[in-house]
Amino acid sequence: MKRLILIITVFLTTNCLFSQEPISYSGVVETDSVSKEILYKRGLLWIANAFKDSKEVIQLKDENSGQIISKGTFKYNGKDDFYRGFIEFKLELYFKDGRYKYVITDFYHKGEMMNIGLITNQEEAPFKAFGSTKFYRDREWNNIKSEIGSTVNQLTESMQKSITKPSEVEKDNW
Numbered sequence: 538m539k540r541l542i543l544i545i546t547v548f549l550t551t552n553c554l555f556s557q558e559p560i561s562y563s564g565v566v567e568t569d570s571v572s573k574e575i576l577y578k579r580g581l582l583w584i585a586n587a588f589k590d591s592k593e594v595i596q597l598k599d600e601n602s603g604q605i606i607s608k609g610t611f612k613y614n615g616k617d618d619f620y621r622g623f624i625e626f627k628l629e630l631y632f633k634d635g636r637y638k639y640v641i642t643d644f645y646h647k648g649e650m651m652n653i654g655l656i657t658n659q660e661e662a663p664f665k666a667f668g669s670t671k672f673y674r675d676r677e678w679n680n681i682k683s684e685i686g687s688t689v690n691q692l693t694e695s696m697q698k699s700i701t702k703p704s705e706v707e708k709d710n711w
Contacts, residue, residue: 557657561642562689568635568701573603576632580605583699603632611688620677622648644685
């Protein structure tokens with residue numbers, strides 16, 4: 538019995554120590570007395586302006602439930618050309634009267650020479666590359682996470698400016 542408890546404890550401890558979660562960003566933005574319908578339309582307008590082809594990136598849009606799900610991509614240059622490529626991600630927007638929520642998840646690195654795959658909160662690089670030392674892999678891994686953070690900050694700032702303020706069509710004085 539003691540041996541079984543020890544084995545279970547070691548298994549659970551190992552799983553906790555080595556668990557990794559995909560990187561995710563989310564937030565709720567309050568907007569004073571703006572209806573769900575208007576926020577939803579502003580969200581669609583923001584996506585149309587923020588991405589090259591909004592029809593290509595939008596996976597789901599449902600005005601009744603106040604939900605938009607889209608996929609985005611940004612270029613990743615990398616510290617080492619070997620990792621140059623793109624980072625793909627999923628963006629979810631949810632709208633209610635007076636507020637909206639964004640969730641940005643599922644960041645995947647797709648390289649021209651090497652795919653790293655899902656980007657997680659793991660401290661050390663979870664991949665091996667031929668001829669690359671741990672130092673360089675960790676440096677690239679941390680650079681990818683840093684680039685994701687910068688891009689998400691730019692997206693959420695742009696999103697907030699666009700969704701919280703009336704669009705040109707909403708303004709009466711033109």
